[in-house]
Amino acid sequence: TRRMADVAAIGDALTVAAAAEQRAKSEDCAGMEDIAVLSKLLEEMAPPPAMGLEAPLDEKYAFITANKGTGNNEFKAKRYASAIKIYIDAVEALSRECYPSRERMMWDYAARELVAQCYSNAAASALKLAQQKVADGGDGGGDDAEGARANFAHAATLCEAALQCKPEGSDLVKVLHRHGQALLALQRPEEAKAALERAADKEPNNRAVREELVKAKRAVKALLVEGERALFNGVDLRAAGLTSKKEQRAQEMQHAIEAGFEALLDGNDEEALKHFLPLCSEKMSADSKFKPQTMQAAYGAGMARYHRSSYKEAASLLSTFFTLLQELRSEGADIDVPLLGIPIARFYLAHSLFNSGGFEKVAETLNAYFQDVQAAGPQQVLNMPDGWMGKKISEADRKASRFRARASSAEALCDAHTLLAIVAERSGGAAAALPHCIAAAAAAEKPEQRANALENLMDLHAKLGDTEKEAETRAALAAVKDEIETKKRAQKEREAKEAAEREATKSEGEPIAEVVEEEGAEQGAEALAGTEVEATR
Incomplete structure (x- = not known):
C-alpha cells in the first residue's frame, strides 16, 4: 500500500511541478522556490522497490502506467521536451529498479507493451519538437535546421527502441508511421517507404499512413532521378546510347x-x-x-x-x-x-x-x-x-x-444516393428505391438539398400507399421549407439595410464612393458567377 501511494504521489508531484513551472513563466520567475523543492522531491522519490523479483507485478505496471499518463498530459499541454523526459526516465527506472536486467523486463509481455507505448509516445513528442523547429524557420538552415534534424533523428531512434519491444496491432502501426515520418524527414526515403508499406499492410484504410507512403514513394523516385542527373550531368543519354x-x-x-x-x-x-x-x-x-x-x-x-x-x-x-x-x-x-x-x-x-x-x-x-x-x-x-x-x-x-x-462531402453523398434511387426505381419500382431515398435524406445537410430529398421520399411513400409515413415526411418537409423561407427573409432584410446605409451615405455627399462601390459590386457578381460555375462541377 505504501509503494502504491508512492506511485500516485509521483504523478501528483509531476503535475504540481508542471503547474509551478507554468506559473513561474507567467509571473517573471516567481515560484522558482516551488520548482526547486518539487524537483528535489522528485529526485528523492524512486520507483516501487522490486524486493528481488517478489514485488507484485501490478505495482510495476501501475508505476509505468502512471508515468505514461503524466507524459501524455505533458504532450497535450505541448510541453514536448518534458514529455520525452518523463517517458524515457520511467522506462529506465522500471528496468533498473524492478527487474534484474533489461532483458528480463523484455520477457514480461505486459511491461514490454507499456514500454513500447512510452517509446512511441516519446517519438511522437520528438516529431512535434522537430516540426516546431521547421515552422520556426528550420528549412532555411541555421540553428533551427540543426535542431529540427536532431529531433527527427531522436524520433527515429525512439521508434527503433519501440520496435524492439515487438508492439502489435494499432501500437505497431503508430510506431511504423512515426518511424516513416522521421526517416522521410532525414532524407532516408527508401527506409521510410519500407516502414510505411508495413504499416499500410496492417491497416490499409489508415489515411494518414497512406498519405505518408505516397510522399515516401515520390521521394524515392525523386532521389533516383537526382542520382541519374548527378551521374550523367551534361551527357546526352539518348545520343550516348545510355537510355532506351x-x-x-x-x-x-x-x-x-x-x-x-x-x-x-x-x-x-x-x-x-x-x-x-x-x-x-x-x-x-x-x-x-x-x-x-x-x-x-x-x-x-x-x-x-x-x-x-x-x-x-x-x-x-x-x-x-x-x-x-x-x-x-x-x-x-x-x-x-x-x-x-x-x-x-x-x-x-x-x-x-x-x-x-x-x-x-x-x-x-x-x-x-x-x-x-x-x-x-x-x-x-x-x-x-x-x-x-x-x-x-x-x-x-x-x-x-x-x-x-x-x-x-455530404452533398455528393446525398446526390449519389438520389441517383441510386432513380436507377433502383427504374428496375425494381418504388420499394427498391425507398432505402436509397431514406439514405439521401439522412445525408443531406443543406436545407435546399434536404427539401428535395424529402420531396422524393414523400412521393415514394405515396406510391407505396404508406399514408402515415407520407404525412410524417410532409411535416418534415414543411419544417425545412420554413427554415429556407426564414433564411431568405433574413437575407432580404440584410440587403435592404445595406441599401439604406448606402443611400444614407450618398445623401451625405459622397457620390464618388457610391460609383466605386457599384463597380466593385458588378465585379463581385462576375466573380461569384465564376465561382458558381466551378462549384457545379
Whole structure:
C-alpha cells in the first residue's frame, strides 16, 4: 500500500511541478522556490522497490502506467521536451529498479507493451519538437535546421527502441508511421517507404499512413532521378546510347501528364485534353510498357471530358482508368494515385454512365464510390499556409484538396444516393428505391438539398400507399421549407439595410464612393458567377 501511494504521489508531484513551472513563466520567475523543492522531491522519490523479483507485478505496471499518463498530459499541454523526459526516465527506472536486467523486463509481455507505448509516445513528442523547429524557420538552415534534424533523428531512434519491444496491432502501426515520418524527414526515403508499406499492410484504410507512403514513394523516385542527373550531368543519354527509347518515351509522357494535371487544376479543361488525349489512343492503351502513364492520362482526360459534359467519352475514359488501376494492383505495381483522388473519379463515372444511358452499371459504380469514400476517410480543404505544422503544401495540393473534399462531402453523398434511387426505381419500382431515398435524406445537410430529398421520399411513400409515413415526411418537409423561407427573409432584410446605409451615405455627399462601390459590386457578381460555375462541377 505504501509503494502504491508512492506511485500516485509521483504523478501528483509531476503535475504540481508542471503547474509551478507554468506559473513561474507567467509571473517573471516567481515560484522558482516551488520548482526547486518539487524537483528535489522528485529526485528523492524512486520507483516501487522490486524486493528481488517478489514485488507484485501490478505495482510495476501501475508505476509505468502512471508515468505514461503524466507524459501524455505533458504532450497535450505541448510541453514536448518534458514529455520525452518523463517517458524515457520511467522506462529506465522500471528496468533498473524492478527487474534484474533489461532483458528480463523484455520477457514480461505486459511491461514490454507499456514500454513500447512510452517509446512511441516519446517519438511522437520528438516529431512535434522537430516540426516546431521547421515552422520556426528550420528549412532555411541555421540553428533551427540543426535542431529540427536532431529531433527527427531522436524520433527515429525512439521508434527503433519501440520496435524492439515487438508492439502489435494499432501500437505497431503508430510506431511504423512515426518511424516513416522521421526517416522521410532525414532524407532516408527508401527506409521510410519500407516502414510505411508495413504499416499500410496492417491497416490499409489508415489515411494518414497512406498519405505518408505516397510522399515516401515520390521521394524515392525523386532521389533516383537526382542520382541519374548527378551521374550523367551534361551527357546526352539518348545520343550516348545510355537510355532506351522506352525510357525516353516514358519521360515524355510523364511531362505531358504533369502539364495536363496542372491545366486541369486551373480549370483549363481544353488545354488539359491536349496533353492527355494523345496518351489515351488505342495504340497506347494496348502497350503494357506504358500502362501507368496511360492510366493517369485516362483519369485526367475523363475528368476534363466530364467537365465539358461529354458524358459518353468521359465514361469510356474513366472506365479505362479503373480497368488499368485494377490490373496494376493485381500485378503488385507501385501506383501513384492521382492527386485529385479516387472517389471523385468514381462519382464522375457514375454520372457519366447515367447521362449516356449506361444504367446497368450505375449501381455497381456508386456502391464502389461509397467504399472509396470510406477508405479515403474525411477530407480537409488545405487552406493553411505552406509550412503549417511543418508540412509542405503546394498550390496544386490546395486545389486538389478541394476536389477530394467535394467528392466526400455530404452533398455528393446525398446526390449519389438520389441517383441510386432513380436507377433502383427504374428496375425494381418504388420499394427498391425507398432505402436509397431514406439514405439521401439522412445525408443531406443543406436545407435546399434536404427539401428535395424529402420531396422524393414523400412521393415514394405515396406510391407505396404508406399514408402515415407520407404525412410524417410532409411535416418534415414543411419544417425545412420554413427554415429556407426564414433564411431568405433574413437575407432580404440584410440587403435592404445595406441599401439604406448606402443611400444614407450618398445623401451625405459622397457620390464618388457610391460609383466605386457599384463597380466593385458588378465585379463581385462576375466573380461569384465564376465561382458558381466551378462549384457545379
